[in-house]
Amino acid sequence: MAANCAPCHGTDGHAVRGSTIAGLAGRSSAEIADIMAQYKEGKRSATVMQQIAKGFSEAEIIAIADYFSKQSR
Numbered sequence: 120m121a122a123n124c125a126p127c128h129g130t131d132g133h134a135v136r137g138s139t140i141a142g143l144a145g146r147s148s149a150e151i152a153d154i155m156a157q158y159k160e161g162k163r164s165a166t167v168m169q170q171i172a173k174g175f176s177e178a179e180i181i182a183i184a185d186y187f188s189k190q191s192r
Contacts, residue, residue, distance in 0.1 A: 120179055121186045123171070132187040145192035151184035 121132075124143065128134055132143030143151060157163035158172035159180070175183065 120175070120183050124183070124187075131190045133190075142192070143187040144190035146188060148181070148184040148188035151187055152180050155180045155184065 124132065127140050128143050129138075132145075134140050134142035154163065155172050155175070156177075158165065158168040159175070161169060163169075172180070
C-alpha cells in the first residue's frame, strides 16, 4: 500500500529535497493517520489527496501510517 505513496512522497516516505510535498518518514503514526482521515472526510484540501484517501479503509490508513512512522527520517 505504501508503494502507492512513493510517486509523490518519495521512496519510503523520503520526499525529494526541496519538494513542496511533505515527507512521511519518521512522522508519528497518529499524525499521518489523522491527516489521512481529514483528507478522506473532506476536512482538508489538496490537489489529489482527498480522492486517494477515499480509496483506503481505516485499517489500511492505520497500516500505512504505522509503516511510514517506522522509517528513518
